[in-house]
Amino acid sequence: MNSRERFLAACRCQPVDRPPVWVMRQAGRHLPEYRKLKETYSFHDLVQTPELALEVTMQPIRRYGMDAAILFSDILVIPEALGQDYFFREQGGIEMAFKLESDEDVAKLNREGIVDRLDYVSGAIKLLREELSTERALIGFGGSPWTLATYMIEGQSSKTYARSRQWYYMHRERFDALLTTISDALIDYFKMQIAAGVDAIQIFDSWGGVLPAHHFEDASLKWIRRVVDAIKDDVPVIVFSKGMHEHVDGLVSTGANILGMSWTTSLGKVRDKLPAHVGVQGNLDPVLMNTTPELVKQETSRLLEEMRGKDGFIFNLGHGIEPAAKPENVQALVETIKAWS
Secondary structure, eight states: OOHHHHHHHHHTTOOOSSOOBOOSSOSGGGOHHHHHHHTTSOHHHHHHOHHHHHHHHHHHHHHHOOSEEEOOOOTTHHHHHHTOOEEEOTTSSEEESSOOOSHHHHHHOOOTTHHHHTHHHHHHHHHHHHHHTTTSEEEEEEEOHHHHHHHHHHSBOOSSOHHHHHHHHHOHHHHHHHHHHHHHHHHHHHHHHHHHTOSEEEEEETTGGGSOGGGHIIIIIHHHHHHHHHHTTTSOEEEEETTOGGGHHHHHTTTOSEEEOOTTSOHHHHHHHSOTTOEEEEEEOGGGGGSOHHHHHHHHHHHHHHTTTOSSEEEEESSOOOTTOOHHHHHHHHHHHHHOO
16 A cells, blocks of 8 residues: 555545554744755745746655645635735735725625646646655645635634624625635645645634634534535545634534544544544644654654544644744654554
8 A cells, every 4th residue: 555545645634554544734934944945945936837836845855755635735825826915924814905895895896717826736736646656645635715815804813703793793794795706716726736646635624712712613614514515525635723623523523534624623533423434633732843843753653542443534734834833842752653553
């Protein structure tokens, strides 16, 4: 069983000889080879040039030998393709070219031709599919409709997402129109990724956890479900909603094959609650990658033992890898999993 077969079998909750492993935000600022590229190219250059996106995607695969690669891109390519550009502030955080203010702003978002405007992503996937061959899986991804909407409404990164929640409460018709546009754009985008050659799609609901529990369905879940319904017959789908492990039934209702879990819950207990056909991904604390190889081996082994005998398990961090992560710690994680039996 090669790495790609192992990953796809785990997605379908079939037995595997060991859990497949990949790490969210595989490249990031922790790799020296990535930082070297950033001396010459901007982030947008890396995302929008297929050959550069190929290189960045392959860097962690060459260094660590993970079972799956995740396309190097950004969730904000969707707002950008709809007409709302983004950039990264020098002091940190995301800034949109403008924030949505009105019904008219939402109506101006242009979904027509979005696949053509994102053809650089398709180009990168085709190069990656050729490079990875049939040996390793390739994961495509995008943000959830709610998560993308928060950036578009706030106009920037936020600590509270108060303006987005206010839109949901006070301007429901406008909110629903925006989420419809985003959802339909994501469906087009994911179908393009699938046609280009990805083996699975991951949907990142990064900010689902800021919603009141009784509004999680209407503000986020039903829109994720709309997207998953459109693609689930073509590839396995992973849904990661940060901090929402208490809403297992709702997350299962999205139709996802795999649920990603953050590090604040017991992955084994979550797996035991799930239907047999739904697996889990996660959920090692990302901060461990900033510590020592010995601690990483200890905690990785603990999680592997917790999940022993449970089908449908993909090993991952409980969220994205941090800039301060040490390559030797990521290497220790991968080696520990590969040696485990």
